[in-house]
Amino acid sequence: LIGEPYMVKATGIDPEALVQGAIRFAPTSGGIFIDMAIHDIDLMRWFLGEDPVEVYASGATFKHPEFKAAGDDETGVAMYKCKSGKIGFVHVGRTAPYGYHVETEIVGTEGTLRISPVPEKNLCMIYDKDGAVKECVSGFPERFAEAYLLEMQEFIDCVQTGRKPEVKVYDGTKSTQIAFATTQSYKEGKPVAIAY
Structure with missing residues (x-):
C-alpha cells in the first residue's frame, strides 16, 4: 500500500517513573544506543530491506x-x-513524563504507515477534571504482551516441527554492529562508516 519504503523513523522513550533504575544501570549499560535502540535498528533494517552504511x-x-x-x-x-539512499532515524530516551512511548513511521513512495503515534493504553476515553484523557501505556510488558506471546508460540512451533526460525543469529549480530557504530559516532561527534 505504501510502495517501496525509503525512510523509517522510530521512537522509543522509557517512562520517567522508571528513570532511577535507568540511572543505576547507566554506568554498565553500554550506552543509550546499545541499551535502547537495538530493536529499532533491527526494525529499520527489516522495513528498509537494507543495512545502513553510515x-x-x-x-x-x-x-x-x-x-x-x-x-x-x-x-x-x-x-x-x-x-x-534510504534513510533511518532513531530517537530514544529515558524520561517520557506520561508513560512508555514507542512509535514507528515507515515512509514509502506511495504513502506512509504511522504506528502508535499516541502511546494509548486502550480505546477508552476518560472524561474527568483533567478533560478528555486517554491513558498511556505504563511499560514494555503491557505494550508488547501480544508480541511476547507470538514470539513464544513461534519458538514452540519451531521446536515441535523442527523448522528453523526466519530470524537468524546474523540478524542480531548485524544490529549489534550497527549499534556499536552508532555509539562510536555519538562519542566521537561525527559520522561513522559502518563496517560489516
Missing part, C-alpha cells in the same frame, strides 16, 4: 545529570544512511 548520532541531558556523570545521556538521536 551513521551520525548525538545525545543530550537536561533533567538528570547522573547520566552525564556515567558518560551517557538521557536522550539520543541517530540518522542512518543506506547505500541506495
Whole structure:
C-alpha cells in the first residue's frame, strides 16, 4: 500500500517513573544506543530491506545529570544512511513524563504507515477534571504482551516441527554492529562508516 519504503523513523522513550533504575544501570549499560535502540535498528533494517552504511548520532541531558556523570545521556538521536539512499532515524530516551512511548513511521513512495503515534493504553476515553484523557501505556510488558506471546508460540512451533526460525543469529549480530557504530559516532561527534 505504501510502495517501496525509503525512510523509517522510530521512537522509543522509557517512562520517567522508571528513570532511577535507568540511572543505576547507566554506568554498565553500554550506552543509550546499545541499551535502547537495538530493536529499532533491527526494525529499520527489516522495513528498509537494507543495512545502513553510515551513521551520525548525538545525545543530550537536561533533567538528570547522573547520566552525564556515567558518560551517557538521557536522550539520543541517530540518522542512518543506506547505500541506495534510504534513510533511518532513531530517537530514544529515558524520561517520557506520561508513560512508555514507542512509535514507528515507515515512509514509502506511495504513502506512509504511522504506528502508535499516541502511546494509548486502550480505546477508552476518560472524561474527568483533567478533560478528555486517554491513558498511556505504563511499560514494555503491557505494550508488547501480544508480541511476547507470538514470539513464544513461534519458538514452540519451531521446536515441535523442527523448522528453523526466519530470524537468524546474523540478524542480531548485524544490529549489534550497527549499534556499536552508532555509539562510536555519538562519542566521537561525527559520522561513522559502518563496517560489516
